[in-house]
Amino acid sequence: MFQQLDYSGEKTKDYELLIKQLDALSTGETNQIALLSNASALLNQFLDEVNWVGFYLSEKEELVLGPFQGLPACIRIPFGKGVCGTAVSEKKTQRIADVHQFPGHIACDGASKSEIVIPVYRDNEIIGVLDIDSPIHDRFDAIDQECLEKFVAVLEKHL
Secondary structure (H helix, E strand, C coil): CCCCCCCCCCCHHHHHHHHHHHHHHHHHCCCCCHHHHHHHHHHHHHHCCCEEEEEEEEEEEEEEEEEEEEECCCCCCCCCHHHHHHHHHHHCCECCCCHHCCCCCCCCCCCCEEEEEEEEEEECCEEEEEEECCCCCCCHHHHHHHHHHHHHHHHHCCC
C-alpha cells in the first residue's frame, strides 16, 4: 500500500485515511473487545511487512493477550518485561529497530525482528498496549510512530 521510507506525504495521507476508517467503524460502539478487534484487523490489512498486530490489556501487574491478528502469542507479560511491559512501565511508545538487541526481549515469534508498542489509555490510566511486530529490521520509522500514536488516540476516545 505504501513504501516504508516514503517522505512525500503519501504515507501520512494513507494513515489519515486509516484513522478516519477507524473513527467511522468505532463511532457508537461501546464494547471494548469489538473495538480492539476491528482496530487490529484494520492495521493488519493496512500495514505492509508486519507479522503480528494486536493488543495486550492491563490486568493487575501484567499484560494479558487481547484481540490480535497473527500467530498465537504469549498470553501474559509482566509490567517492565519485554518491549510491551517496558512501554507500560515507562509510559511511552517503544520503537525497536532490532528486538534481538532489546534487553529482556520476549520472543513470542522468532520471525519478529522489529517492533513498535504504544500505550493505550482510558481516563489517564494505561489499560493496555498496541503491539505491532515485523519480520523486517527497522521496519517502523518516525512517521509510523507519529501516525500510530494518532491512531491510538482516536481509538482511546471510543474506549
